[in-house]
Amino acid sequence: MSAPALTRPTAPPRPAEPHAGLPANAIGRRKSTLEIVTLYTFVVVPFVALAAVVPAVWGWGLSWLDVGLAVGFYFFSLLGVTVGYHRYFTHGSFKAARPLRLGLAVAGSMAVQGPVVQWVADHRRHHAFSDREGDPHSPWRYGTDARALVKGMFHAHLGWLFERRKTSQERYAPDLLKDAGLVGIGRTFVVWAALSVFLPAVIGGLVTQSWAGAWTAFFWAGLVRIGLLHHVTWSINSVCHVVGNRPFASRDRATNFWPLAILSAGESWHNLHHADPTCARHGVLRGQVDISARVIWAFEKLGWARNVKWPDPVRLAAKRREPATVAG
Template sequence: MSSESTESTFQRIDAGPPARPDIAPDLKTPLEQILLLLFLAVPLLAVALAVPVAWGHGLGWHDIVIGGVMYLISGFGITVGYHRLFTHGSFKASRPLRIGLALAGSLAVEMSVTDWVAAHRRHHKYSDAAADPHSPWRFGRSAVGVTRGFLHAHVGWLFNRHRTCPKRFCPDLLADRDVAAVAAAFPWCVAASVLIPPVAGGLWSMSWTGALTALFWGSLVRIALLHHVTFSINSICHLIGERPFTTRDQSRNVWWLAVPSLGESWHNLHHADPTSARHGVLPGQVDPSAALIRWFERLGWAHDVRWPTAERIAARRACAAEQAR
């Protein structure tokens, strides 16, 4: 498909009042668009200021601990909760763990659990095809097209006023009263995500300075870093990297994102076997999210975990080798 035909296909998908069942009938409001821009731009500005602030002794070990803990809580909330549990059903969880993971994922300040799951299930249904909400290939394979596609997949798609329809893609979560309640409380979770670090920093140091530095590092910088690591799975992991497993899309493994993404960047296996609780299945592939699920299983909080088997892994590698010939 040429660059021009690819772009026009995507434009037809997005154009006009949507009649397709995977698109919600209501549009994002201008206020939502403004808030989205603020929650993307302000934390990113904090990252740009991080080096001079740290150089001026504006980074203490309290900030590192608070920021690190918040990164892990909200990051695992996305990878283990929003993604592997709620989107793909890679394991079943006790009620307290389900609620806890939904709340933890909400602290990432990405989307409510139902909106996030709806968009991601839609991505898998149409991966790198016309209705994929964030394919980096939407403008073709030329240098200009790939650049535009990368920017779209990384962050641009978030500003599309058409939202994915949760009733179409996650009716199971809408029917779950606990999950629906957490989704409805998303604005409060956003406020908590921003306010918990400065409160912790202020109480720990018993100073306003400690509160302000914790707000900078534990709230703004942490939110920006987690945002762009998550966005990189949509953009980078569909453009570059290795493809040892057979998929119908361009999903790839990017090893240097494995630790900050908590194992999500072993993206090729994930698209080859979406319900697998472990994404890093080959030797040397670190997957912290799978390790946490293992701990939940040992504690009795998680069960029916869909661990990959040697036979499934071998079958998908064999198909990939056959395709490469």
């Protein structure tokens, strides 16, 4: 498989300031100081843990229990975001039974990326202004030269999270605000986040009957797992709008980046997603593994999901670029 290519815009884009060109009601209230401090904590601490992985391995062992807990919690919370927050709540790629709807909101909350309604509002705004003025996290925000792109990549990856003004939930997610269950899960987000961080330690301690087992599970399946999950998810905002190929026509610079396909559960097939946002499957070409789509398929077979918007060959053919026009 060929190496991913750096996409080159044909003309310099206009700077995409986060609130420029937005309707007056598109921006919600300012984040409180407590919210900012909490955000720094959940971003910085797992990142530091991730950076400490190598010396940690040298200091003490990594058990198979730690590996199993880390992988299990990683994909449980990741699929809560990819299947739940993204394909279901944001884009309506399928309809879900009530227990599944609430379960996906809880699982997504355990990815520690924010309450479901705010996450959806941010992402819908991203699609409304993708790589243009108003996009909350475009890597092309500052221009196309090397320095501007480095600055833009940092902004798209995590810098945008620290913007003081929130995207308006009332404008971009009014449908979710009508669901008292989702609002309640959002209000108890800190509980689900704490459960995600500390439950692996509880399991590790109970299984090994030791504080050492609790600590290693907390480190690997709690902190390191969340740090890895954050950066994989953020890479969809940054890497997958700059590096990769674009086999389908979209009005922005969303790309496919195959090295992240497994770790992102299919989200890195980002070009097709922006070409056909409501499609339940993002990896539609031969060899494109899409774990999230397979999970949705299983939900459909179990009767938990219905009206799934699977790929339409006619629509795909209409959006397919000729080989000569594929970026790279």
